[in-house]
Every structure is written in C-alpha cells, then in structure tokens.
Amino acid sequence: xxxxxxxxxxxxxxxxxxxxxxxxxxxxxxxxxxxxxxxxxxxxxxxxxxxxxxxxxxxxxxxxxxxxxxxxxxxxxxxxxxxxxxxxxxxxxxxxxxxxxxxxxxxxxxxxx
Amino acid sequence: xxxxxxxxxxxxxxxxxxxxxxxxxxxxxxxxxxxxxxxxxxxxxxxxxxxxxxxxxxxxxxxxxxxxxxxxxxxxxxxxxxxxxxxxxxxxxxxxxxxxxxxxxxxxxxxxxxxxxxxxxxxxxxxxxxxxxxxxxxxxxxxxxxxxxxxxxxxxxxxxxxxxxxxxxxxxxxxxxxxxxxxxxxxxxxxxxxxxxxxxxxxxxxxxxxxxxxxxxxxxxxxxx
Amino acid sequence: xxxxxxxxxxxxxxxxxxxxxxxxxxxxxxxxxxxxxxxxxxxxxxxxxxxxxxxxxxxxxxxxxxxxxxxxxxxxxxxxxxxxxxxxxxxxxxxxxxxxxxxxxxxxxxxxxxxxxxxxxxxxxxxxxxxxxxxxxxxxxxxxxxxxxxxxxxxxxxxxxxxxxxxxxxxxxxxxxxxxxxxxxxxxxxxxxx
Numbered sequence: 001x002x003x004x005x006x007x008x009x010x011x012x013x014x015x016x017x018x019x020x021x022x023x024x025x026x027x028x029x030x031x032x033x034x035x036x037x038x039x040x041x042x043x044x045x046x047x048x049x050x051x052x053x054x055x056x057x058x059x060x061x062x063x064x065x066x067x068x069x070x071x072x073x074x075x076x077x078x079x080x081x082x083x084x085x086x087x088x089x090x091x092x093x094x095x096x097x098x099x100x101x102x103x104x105x106x107x108x109x110x111x112x113x
Numbered sequence: 114x115x116x117x118x119x120x121x122x123x124x125x126x127x128x129x130x131x132x133x134x135x136x137x138x139x140x141x142x143x144x145x146x147x148x149x150x151x152x153x154x155x156x157x158x159x160x161x162x163x164x165x166x167x168x169x170x171x172x173x174x175x176x177x178x179x180x181x182x183x184x185x186x187x188x189x190x191x192x193x194x195x196x197x198x199x200x201x202x203x204x205x206x207x208x209x210x211x212x213x214x215x216x217x218x219x220x221x222x223x224x225x226x227x228x229x230x231x232x233x234x235x236x237x238x239x240x241x242x243x244x245x246x247x248x249x250x251x252x253x254x255x256x257x258x259x260x261x262x263x264x265x266x267x268x269x270x271x272x273x274x275x276x277x278x279x280x281x282x283x284x285x286x287x288x289x290x291x292x293x294x295x296x297x298x299x300x301x302x303x304x305x306x307x308x309x310x311x312x313x314x315x316x317x318x319x320x321x322x323x324x325x326x327x328x329x330x331x332x333x334x335x336x337x338x
Numbered sequence: 339x340x341x342x343x344x345x346x347x348x349x350x351x352x353x354x355x356x357x358x359x360x361x362x363x364x365x366x367x368x369x370x371x372x373x374x375x376x377x378x379x380x381x382x383x384x385x386x387x388x389x390x391x392x393x394x395x396x397x398x399x400x401x402x403x404x405x406x407x408x409x410x411x412x413x414x415x416x417x418x419x420x421x422x423x424x425x426x427x428x429x430x431x432x433x434x435x436x437x438x439x440x441x442x443x444x445x446x447x448x449x450x451x452x453x454x455x456x457x458x459x460x461x462x463x464x465x466x467x468x469x470x471x472x473x474x475x476x477x478x479x480x481x482x483x484x485x486x487x488x489x490x491x492x493x494x495x496x497x498x499x500x501x502x503x504x505x506x507x508x509x510x511x512x513x514x515x516x517x518x519x520x521x522x523x524x525x526x527x528x529x530x531x532x
Contacts, residue, residue: 059151059187062268065272069255092187096184096272103248104252130361131362132362133358134357134358135359140355141388145391148388149385160377160378163377164374
C-alpha cells in the first residue's frame with residue numbers, strides 16, 4: 001500500500017498504523033485521487049488510531065491540503081478512528097497550515113518534533 | 114473598465130528590486146507543463162533569498178529569511194497554479210508574475226486572461242472569501258469539497274490570507290482601453306508621438322476584433338517582512 | 339540609432355513558446371547577483387525541458403533533452419554575466435533574458451543598457467569575434483586573461499559560437515528614457531538549432 005515517485009513517497013506501516021509522507025507534493029487536483037483512495041483503504045481497515053507522519057513532507061500545495069482536510073473531516077464524522085498528526089516546526093507550510101485541521105476534528109492530536 | 118476588490122495597491126512606490134516572469138500562451142497541455150509552476154515558484158523564492166543580506170552570525174534572521182522564502186514559494190505556486198488553470202488560452206496575452214521587494218514588505222502580482230463569461234463567478238467567489246469568517250469559510254469549503262467529491266476547494270487563496278497573514282487584492286480590466294477617460298492624455302503626458310498613439314489605437318482595434326470578450330485579472334499579494 | 343552585428347534576426351514567425359525574465363540590475367552586491375545569474379540560467383533551462391518530453395523507450399530523447407538543458411544553461415549564464423559586466427551602472431533599466439522556442443531552433447536574447455565607455459569596449463570585442471579565427475582568438479583571449487588577472491570578457495561569447503555551434507548577433511539601439519538623456523540598449527541574440 002505504498003505510493004513512490006521521484007518527487008514524493010507515501011508509505012503505510014501496518015504495525016503502527018502510521019502513514020509516512022516524504023518529499024514535495026504539488027500535484028494538479030485530480031492527481032491526488034490515488035492518494036485519497038489509499039487513505040480511504042487504510043481507514044477501511046478500521047485501526048483504532050491512524051498516525052500521519054508529515055515530518056519529511058517538505059512541500060504541499062493547497063490541493064494537497066484539501067485532500068488531507070477531506071480525509072480528516074471524514075474520520076471526524078466516522079468517530080471510530082483516532083488521528084495523530086506528527087509535524088515538524090522546521091517546515092513552513094506545516095507551521096502555517098496544520099493548525100486548521102483541528103477545526104475539522106477537535107479531537108485531533110498534533111505532535112511537533 | 115477597471116474593478117478593484119480587496120487590498121489592491123495600484124499606485125506602487127518604486128521597489129528596491131523586482132523580478133518578472135512572462136510566460137507565453139501555450140499549446141502544450143497543462144498537465145505536461147504542471148511542473149513549471151513549482152519550478153517557477155521555487156526560482157522566485159531562491160532569487161529573493163539571494164537579495165537578502167545574509168549574516169551567518171545571526172541565526173534568528175536567517176531563520177526568518179528561510180520562512181519568507183518558503184512563504185513566497187508556497188504563495189507563488191498557488192498563484193501560478195490558479196493562473197494556469199483559469200487562463201483563457203484563446204487570449205493572446207501572456208501570463209506574468211512579478212515580485213517586488215521593498216524595505217519592509219514585498220508584493221507578488223500575477224496577471225492572466227479570463228473569459229468574460231467567468232468574471233461574475235470569480236467575483237462572487239472573491240466577495241464570499243472577503244466577507245466570510247476565515248474559520249467558517251475553511252470548514253464550508255472542505256465540507257463542500259467532501260460532499261461533491263470535488264478536488265478544488267478554493268482553499269489556496271484562503272490559506273494565503275489566513276495562514277500566511279498576507280493582504281490580497283484583485284484588479285479586473287477589460288481590454289477596451291479606449292473607454293478609459295484619460296487614455297489619450299496619458300500618451301500626451303508621456304510625450305509619445307501621435308504616430309505611435311495611432312499605431313496603438315489601430316493595434317487595439319485589431320486586438321479587440323479578435324478578442325472581444327477578454328478580461329485580464331491581476332491578483333496582488335502583499336506581505337510584511 | 340540602430341546597429342546590427344553578426345547574425346541577428348528580428349522575429350518573422352511567431353514562436354511556439356516563450357519565457358521572459360526581467361529584473362533590476364542594481365543595488366545588490368555583485369557577488370550575490372552572480373549567484374542569481376546561475377539560478378536564472380538553470381531555471382530557464384529546466385523550464386524548457388518540459389517542452390522536450392522524454393520517452394523511456396527512446397534513449398535519444400533523454401540525451402537530446404540533457405544536451406539542450408546543458409547548452410541553454412551555459413549560454414544563458416554567459417549572456418547574463420556579460421550583461422552584468424557591461425550594463426550602465428548609472429541607471430536602473432531592467433535586464434531581460436528571453437528564450438523563444440521554434441520548430442527547429444531556439445533563440446536566447448539578453449537585453450541590457452550600456453554606458454558609452456562600455457559600448458566601445460563591447461563593440462571591439464564583437465569586432466574581434468567577427469574578424470579573427472576562433473582558435474587564434476581563443477589563444478589570444480586566454481593569454482590576455484592570464485595577464486589581466488582573469489578578466490576573460492569575450493571568451494564566453496567565443497565558446498558559445500565555437501563549442502555550442504550557435505549563431506550569435508547583436509542589436510544596439512538608442513531609446514528615449516524618462517530622464518533627459520538617451521539610453522543605449524544592447525541585445526545579444528543566440529540561435530541554437532534543436
């Protein structure tokens with residue numbers, strides 16, 4: 001359940017239910033669909049908690065933020081899966097934009113390195 | 114006809130430095146060119162970084178400069194993605210982006226053509242963006258995107274204002290330059306020759322007959338530094 | 339005033355694609371601006387490769403794209419460095435770098451203002467390029483450069499013509515600026531077949 005390209009990679013660690021993100025993602029709208037599908041497949045496995053490790057995701061455009069936002073919103077409605085987002089203070093887009101995810105899911109846990 | 118929305122600073126002072134990129138209208142599909150958005154945004158950000166006075170003994174300052182660099186890269190990429198997506202490719206006018214550096218702030222301006230039929234839709238989006246509480250707007254947009262299964266949420270512009278603390282403004286211009294009351298005066302004032310003036314009038318008529326319904330929209334982002 | 343040297347061609351057919359970069363030449367220290375020449379040249383070259391898609395089953399497409407990227411990056415950087423050397427330090431007329439893509443060739447143009455003193459110097463470099471055998475000129479330039487401690491003006495242009503097999507030409511024109519004075523602009527044009 002991994003997606004690996006020249007610019008970015010998304011890897012799922014089944015044991016810890018952690019999705020590791022790496023690289024720079026500035027895809028054109030629909031190009032995010034396979035990634036959204038991957039996220040949905042992982043949610044369908046019904047782990048009690050999912051961790052999104054973004055600490056190596058250096059760049060993300062607003063379409064990518066929307067994709068993550070939609071996923072978080074879905075989990076918030078579902079209520080059965082907890083969510084932890086691991087971020088890096090060194091990455092500007094995370095410093096600026098991750099806090100908004102809490103608006104979509106008040107129980108969301110955010111952890112800074 | 115000119116229409117302004119938001120904080121658009123039309124009478125700019127002279128900037129300390131500027132850099133401008135002009136892209137030709139392209140026949141190559143946008144998907145193939147998509148990487149050029151990110152490439153151009155990163156270039157502008159790197160270029161800007163070089164213009165800053167760098168002091169290795171001042172890590173705080175360096176940190177701030179890197180934050181500005183990342184911010185410009187993010188914002189320029191969002192602006193370029195939008196401009197390329199919404200540009201009217203039948204327009205002969207190129208897309209341009211320019212970065213101006215002042216002592217205490219910088220501005221990014223991007224211009225592209227949109228079909229007249231799309232103007233109202235874009236303006237009503239701007240009005241909604243400017244009049245809704247950012248937090249409400251954010252949730253609304255994600256909710257709608259989730260419901261429609263849509264991919265674009267209009268979140269890019271919101272993040273520029275809300276997450277990066279920038280001012281945002283727009284200028285819509287019709288290409289009917291002659292309707293501007295001071296158009297001939299502008300040329301007299303600038304001591305241009307009348308021949309040149311008539312040449313421009315002719316050029317305008319030719320352009321207008323070919324593209325009667327094109328509006329150029331300029332988006333301006335201002336950021337304190 | 340308008341003067342043409344070498345192989346300078348005004349555009350008769352519209353280009354398929356173009357990208358133009360304009361920037362202020364002044365204020366920043368030369369060393370930092372130097373870094374931006376490299377950045378701009380590399381950006382232009384990288385941008386251009388988008389229009390030369392690579393087919394994994396056709397190794398020649400990769401080779402072509404790589405060669406072209408290298409050539410454009412080298413030439414654009416040389417042109418920008420020259421424009422910095424010769425531009426008129428007393429005005430802030432922007433320097434522009436433009437690439438235009440046609441079916442069988444591409445054109446790189448750099449335009450900058452030039453002071454009267456630099457104008458003569460530059461035109462004498464052009465004169466040498468046009469009238470002296472490349473190999474002889476090459477040796478002469480290197481000798482001169484070792485004498486003046488590394489000032490190798492002219493060698494860059496020579497390598498463009500000789501090593502990259504490009505055509506090169508210049509246009510000098512005088513324009514009215516807002517100030518009471520006139521300003522001379524020079525455009526260096528390089529044509530490269532693709």
